[in-house]
Amino acid sequence: MDVMLGYSKDGLFMRVYYPTEETVSIETNHASWIPIIPDADYIKGLSTVTMLPSFFLNLAWNYSGHTRIPAVYGAKARVTDKLNCIIFSHGLGALRSFYSSICVELASRGYLVAVLEHRDQSSCHTYYFESEAAAKANQKTSIEFKHKKLGNGHFELRKEQVHYRMGEVCKALDFFLALNGGEVPHNVITDVPTRREIKFELSDLVGKIDVESLSVGGHSFGGATALLALSRREEFKQGILLDPWMYPIKEEHLDSKVTKPLIFVNTYTFHIVNNVKAMEPYLTGEKTRRMFTILNSTHESQTDSVFLVGYWLNWFMKKIDPQVATNINNYLILRFLKGQTKNKENIDDCVIYLRDNDRHFSEGLTKPWA
Template sequence: MSNGIEPKHLPKATGPFVPGMIDVSTDYGEEGLLMRLYYPTNEKKNDPKQWMTWLPENSYLRGLANVTAIPYYFLRSAIWWYENLTLTGHYYIPSLYGKKIRTDDKLKCIIISHGLGSCRFLYSAVCYDLASYGYLVICLEHKDRSACFTYYYATKEDAQKDKKTEIHFKHVPLGKNHYTERNQQIKIKANECSKAIDFVLQLNKGTAPANVLDEVVTKYTIDFDLKDLTGKIDVDSLTIMGHSFGAATAIYTAALRSEIKQCIAMDPWMFPIKDENLHEKVKQPILFVNTYTFHLEANVKSMAKFLTIDRKDEMYTILNSTHETQTDTVFILGYWLNWFMRKIDPTIGLRINNYIILEFLNRHTLFPKNVEEQKAYLDKEKHNYMSGLTKPWA
C-alpha cells in the first residue's frame, strides 16, 4: 500500500457511511463467541492503511483446501501462490479495521450465520455494504466444525502469546447418519446464534464483555469500544440472516427466538432442517434470495412450504449465478462452479443481492429510510433476477 496506490480489494461499499469492522471474542475457551462486527463510522475517508487483508492467516487457506478435499500438493501450490502474491499485494477488505463506531442514531442489527466450510470473513462484501447503510452486522464463526477453520484462546496467557486452540472442519459422509449429524450441527449453530442475540441484548443494556482479542498484539490502532453500543442498538427489530447451511440455521433460530423480527435466507440448504416443519413454527417474515444453480428439486420443495398466502414470504432468484455469487471468493478467485454456463458479473450479482435485502428491510423495519436508488437499480437489472419460487436446477 505504498506510493498512494490502492491495493487490490473487494468492491467498495455503496452506502453513505464508511464501514468499519472489528473481530470480537467474548470469552476464553470454546464456549466464547468468535465473530466479526461490521458497522458504520463517522470517518470521511476510507483509508487503505486501515484495511485488513481478506485472508488473515494461512490456516484458513488450509481449511478451505480441506473443505474442498484438495490434495496436499495442490494445497502447497495454493499456499505458494498466495504467499508470492504478496509481491504485488494481498486482497484487502475496504473497511476500516478498529475505527470508532458511529452511534449518532440507534443501530439496526443483523446477525449472520455462515455456510458449510465458510468463516466469518467470507461474506465481507455483503456485510460491510449493509453496514455502510447504518447497520450493525455481526457475522459469527461457528465452532460446530462447519467452519473451514476456527479457533479460540484457552487462557489470557495464550491470547497474549497468540497461541490458538484450533478447530478444524469435519467431513460428514453421506449415508444414513448424514441427516442426523447435520441436524445436530444446526442445533449447535442455532445455540451460538442465540448466544449472539443475548450478547446484543446485554450489550445494549450496558453489559459489555471484555474482548479477548484485545490481548492479541495487532498493528492496527483500535478506537472501537463495545461499551459505545450501550443503549445504541435497536433491539426491537433484530434480523437473523445466513447463507446455505447458515440460512437453514437462521430459519431454525427464528423459530426459537421471538426477539428476531425478520429472517433473510441466502441460498438455503434445507436438508438439515427438512423434518423440522419450520414453516409451521416460524412466525417472522422470511426473504429468500437464491442463486440459479444451487437448488435441486428436494430443496425447492422444502422452500415451497414457506411460500403460502398466509405466510407472505418472498423469494427471488439471481439468474446466471452460482452458490459462490453471495460470497467474496467470486471476486478473488473468479467463478469455479458450473464452468460452461454464462455467469452474471459478480458486482452486479452482489448489488442485486444486497439491494433486494435493503428493500426488504425497508419494508419491515422502515430502515434504510430511503431505498429509491436501490429500487431504480433493481428495475434496471430486472432481466437478471426473477421473483417467485426458484426453479430446480436438475
C-alpha cells in the same frame, strides 16, 4: 472489528461490521484494510474443505494480491441513530470474513452486522484462547473442519451441527440484548498484541441497538441455521435466507413455527427441486415473504470467493457478472429490510438498480432446475 467472548470453546467469535465516524476516505485509506483471509491457517482450512492442495490455494491467494476488505478495521462506531442489528451465520466450510461484499454494503447503509465463525467444525478453520495469558501470547487453540461423506451418519452430523450453530446464534442474540442494556463483556481479541490502532469499544453500543427490529440471516448451512433460530427466538423479527440448505432441518417442520417476514434469495444453480420444495411451505399465503432467484449465478455468488479466484463452480455455464450478482443480492436485502425496520437510509438507488436489472432475476417459485 473482531469480537471474541470468553476464554473457551463455549464462547463466541464473530466479525462485526458497522458504520463508523471515520472522515478519511476509505477508498484511499488502504493501510486500515485487512485481508479477507485472516492467515495461513485459514488457507489450510480452505484446502481441507475443497480437497485441493494448499499449494494451489496459496498460488491463487498470492495472485489475488492478498485481497483486502474495503473497510477500516477497529474504527470507532457511529451511533448517532440506533442501529438495526443482523446476526449472520456462514455456510459450510466458510469463515467470518467470507461475506464482506454483503456486510460492508449493509454497514455502509447504517446496519450493524455480526457474522459468527461457528465452532461446530463447519468453519474451514477457527480458534479460541484458553486464557488471558494465551491470548496475550497469541497461542490459539484450533478447531478444524470436519469432513463427512454422504451416507450413513451424514444427516445426523448435519442435524447436530445446525442445532449447535443455532445455539451460537441465540448466544449472540443474548449478547447484543445484554449489551444494549448495559452489560459490557470483555472482548478477548483486545488482549492480542496488534500494531493497529483500535478505537472500537463495545461500550459505545450500549443503548444504541434497536432491539425491536433484530434480524437473523445466513447463507446455505447458515440459512438453515437462521430458520431454526427464528423458530426458537421471538426477539428476531425477520429472516434473510441466502441459498438456504434445507436438508439439515428437514425433520424440524419449522414452517408452522416460523411466523416472521422472510426473504429468500437463491442462486440459479442452487434453485434445485428438493430444496425449493422444502422452501415452498414458508411462502404460502404470506405477503411479507418473498423469493427471488438471480439468473445465471452460482452458489459462490453470495460469497467473496468469486472476487478472489473467480467462478470455479459450474465451469461450462454462462455466468452473470459477479458485481452485478452482488448488487442484486444486496439491493434485494436492503429493500426487504427497509420495509421491515426503521432504518433511515434512502434506498432509491437500490430501487432504480433493481428496476434496471430485473432481467437478471426472477421472483416466486419458478420451476426448479433439475
